[in-house]
């Protein structure tokens with residue numbers, strides 16, 4: 591059996607990118623040899639779908655964090671853009687008011 595060959599000759603899972611197998615499934619019914627499982631295979635077989643590897647959970651959390659930060663940055667940019675637009679509209683309005691006031695002043699002085 592390949593598991594006894596040597597310690598260095600690690601059994602790896604082909605399904606999960608050659609993750610080291612830690613479990614031997616001794617139920618050989620209908621199979622030629624013992625089935626070796628990595629931790630991911632084991633979790634897959636487990637009925638509780640909420641189980642995940644700590645490493646995968648960490649990745650998921652950091653992904654969620656960066657997505658949240660990205661969303662916040664986009665919202666802040668949108669707010670800044672709206673503020674800039676309002677400000678430029680106010681400036682334009684002020685220029686129009688100044689021009690109108692100048693015209694009225696020169697009309698009165700005539």
Ligand SMILES: [Zn+2]
Nearest residue numbers: 603606628631
């Ligand atoms: Zn596996």
